[in-house]
Amino acid sequence: MRKIELNKRQERILQIVKDNGPITGEQIAEQLSLTRATLRPDLAILTMAGYLDARPRVGYFYTGKSGSRLLTERLTKLTVQQYQSIPVVVTDSSSVYDAICTMFLEDVGTLFVVDQQSSLVGVLSRKDLLRASIGKQMLETVPVSIIMTRMPNLTICYKEDLIIDVAKKLIEKQIDALPVVKNNNGSLFEVVGRITKTNITRAIVDLANDELV
């Protein structure tokens, strides 16, 4: 897999184009004492990564975009739907005991709570369930609706939202996950996904490992 980091030859090509652009592939090859064919993959990478642009009959020129600027451009294009996971939901009448079992069985850190109409009504975190467990209540009889964080205090997102905006919400609200929702009839939200700190981490790793071609 090709990293965003450029190899030595690509760095040299970039420098030649910076200094001499617009310049043809043939002329770049000449300066490096290589054939045009040898350079073709490097030029393709530099062009697709956004460092260089090419115009027919003019040649290659430097776009002026730095690595970090290009990275930012890529980051700000990633959307929730590319990284969201399947949501794990419980109904509001479920017991705290059942929610704990679901959290273990499904191996998630956040559960979403829905009502009889499958509309989002609450969120349960690990600590919400821990807190309920150290009390004296019977976990089998206490419904999750008593302990969950409920609407309208929930932070939600939509599949079209940008990953960077979700990341900002996670930081700002100091939470681990957001439900991805679909708006049905005004205030009714159907849960269609889950986006967590892990998904955001995956997006960062993908960016770092991104194939440039």
Ligand code: ADP
């Ligand atoms: P933990 O409580 O295990 O550290 P979080 O940081 O995600 O996990 O949750 C902190 C609190 O915020 C909990 O009380 C939880 O119910 C609530 N919470 C979690 N996610 C959301 C969300 N998307 N919207 C509103 N509140 C949330």
